[in-house]
Amino acid sequence: MRDVAVIGYGMTKFGELWQTPLRDLFAEAAVACLADAGVERGRLQSAYIGCMSSGLFNGQEHLASILCDYAGLAGLAATRVESACASGGAAFRAAYLEVASGASDFVLAGGVEKMNDGADATYCLSTAADQEYEVYHGITFPGLYAMIAHAHMHRYGTTPAQLAAVAVKNHRNGALNPYAQFPVEITPETVLKAVRVAEPLGLFDCSPVTDGAACVLLCPVDVARELGKPVIRVIGSGHATDAIALHDRPDLAAIPVVGLAARRAYAQAGITVADVDFCEVHDCFTIAEIVCTEELGLFERGRGGPAALDGLTARDGKHPVNASGGLKCKGHPVGATGVAQIAELVMQLSGRAGARQLKSPRIGLAQNMGGSGGSCTVHILEVGS
Amino acid sequence: MISPRYHREIPQRYRLEAGRCEDCGEIHFPPRFVCRKCGGKRFAIEVLPRRGKVLTHTTIWIPPAPFEIQKPYVVAIVELENGVRLTCMVAEAPPDEVRIGTPVELIFRRLQAQPVWEVLQYGYKARVLAG
Numbered sequence: 001m002r003d004v005a006v007i008g009y010g011m012t013k014f015g016e017l018w019q020t021p022l023r024d025l026f027a028e029a030a031v032a033c034l035a036d037a038g039v040e041r042g043r044l045q046s047a048y049i050g051c052m053s054s055g056l057f058n059g060q061e062h063l064a065s066i067l068c069d070y071a072g073l074a075g076l077a078a079t080r081v082e083s084a085c086a087s088g089g090a091a092f093r094a095a096y097l098e099v100a101s102g103a104s105d106f107v108l109a110g111g112v113e114k115m116n117d118g119a120d121a122t123y124c125l126s127t128a129a130d131q132e133y134e135v136y137h138g139i140t141f142p143g144l145y146a147m148i149a150h151a152h153m154h155r156y157g158t159t160p161a162q163l164a165a166v167a168v169k170n171h172r173n174g175a176l177n178p179y180a181q182f183p184v185e186i187t188p189e190t191v192l193k194a195v196r197v198a199e200p201l202g203l204f205d206c207s208p209v210t211d212g213a214a215c216v217l218l219c220p221v222d223v224a225r226e227l228g229k230p231v232i233r234v235i236g237s238g239h240a241t242d243a244i245a246l247h248d249r250p251d252l253a254a255i256p257v258v259g260l261a262a263r264r265a266y267a268q269a270g271i272t273v274a275d276v277d278f279c280e281v282h283d284c285f286t287i288a289e290i291v292c293t294e295e296l297g298l299f300e301r302g303r304g305g306p307a308a309l310d311g312l313t314a315r316d317g318k319h320p321v322n323a324s325g326g327l328k329c330k331g332h333p334v335g336a337t338g339v340a341q342i343a344e345l346v347m348q349l350s351g352r353a354g355a356r357q358l359k360s361p362r363i364g365l366a367q368n369m370g371g372s373g374g375s376c377t378v379h380i381l382e383v384g385s
Numbered sequence: 386m387i388s389p390r391y392h393r394e395i396p397q398r399y400r401l402e403a404g405r406c407e408d409c410g411e412i413h414f415p416p417r418f419v420c421r422k423c424g425g426k427r428f429a430i431e432v433l434p435r436r437g438k439v440l441t442h443t444t445i446w447i448p449p450a451p452f453e454i455q456k457p458y459v460v461a462i463v464e465l466e467n468g469v470r471l472t473c474m475v476a477e478a479p480p481d482e483v484r485i486g487t488p489v490e491l492i493f494r495r496l497q498a499q500p501v502w503e504v505l506q507y508g509y510k511a512r513v514l515a516g
Contacts, residue, residue: 120449122448123450126449132394133415138455138460138474139445140445140448140449142443142445142447147442147443148441150441151485196446198443199480247470247471
């Protein structure tokens, strides 16, 4: 396996982008990514593009071909990758493995979702759960995470105020992110008094419905050096799957697929969680960030809630989580999210994160999750020479 | 939902038929082709017990369109007396009567108000057991 670097990123603004079609979202991110990397499009050899459900959201399949055509990349060996909300992370891993294997030198990892296009987003997203044995019975994605939240509260005493602290913190970070969908600060009262979605989760416990795209460019570390790029190396790539029905998993207050993917990533990188300077975590719901920080090993089981309330995950805390604003504030165009997390790592590790820049981070981790925990990728990037 | 997709789930939705692995005894609901525990491929039909308890729950305030008329409604993960778990609505109960540990029994109910693809949707819900 060759050492692989990420040498550029491109993103659209995240939000309700009614005037921008699916194809142009990807094109904007891809063109920005190649410009950032300083690599001519003719040098690209392949692309992997994460997208959960363009068929339901936009009535469009055969996606990789149309996206590459409209991005000026017709002819490219391109594949669409689907793993629900972890589609972006899975696309990045496929691109990483292709470069690491020696098969290609320049590979684009992209992600895109256009969720505001007239379809019933709650229904489209629910297809990431078991259609016949969960969705058929009226469950929704907020409902699945609400059931995880109730189990976590019952077992560990996690409180609504702790959940709210996650949303408040992520909005404080995202208010400084020009790509964010809702770059405004909020108060705990806003979260706690918001309209209910699925008890115990309210509107401000949930990530929004978002249009957006993100791309990053990968190449061998040796090539990155020849190009004079700062070397941001992929040192760990962990991937795991689990049963997608929540009721088929033994511990309802845990999301074990996250721990499994994380342990694989740590093992490859030869590090422990103590070596990680900051994380982008899949906070599709506030409870998800709390459980995932426990699964990643940042906190003991049951301590994720108090940690959030005590500021340990703030930008100036011991373990900064979601300096970007996370899915909650930045937005969650599901197929794009995993790649946007990698883009945030690249910005932070190269000192280009603007007002939300962390102090000289060396190692960053991105955790991207599908459904209620049926799939997960964890990637660890290190800046060095 | 097109009718073949509905029809093939009827043994589970109407009669609670699970598959018991003849090699290791693991019970799967719905039945599976291969046992998740031992990899066995020989199964016998076993009808699930109807009593169990709530493991976790939520009250849905923003449902998908087919469930709009029933909101707010309670959905729970129920563990039956033989350890099998399933997700279903809790019928005939105000949300605050459903807690973790609440004893319930499965009942047969219509699940959605309107037919989908001209098929009425039936299946199991849970009902809170008194005392």
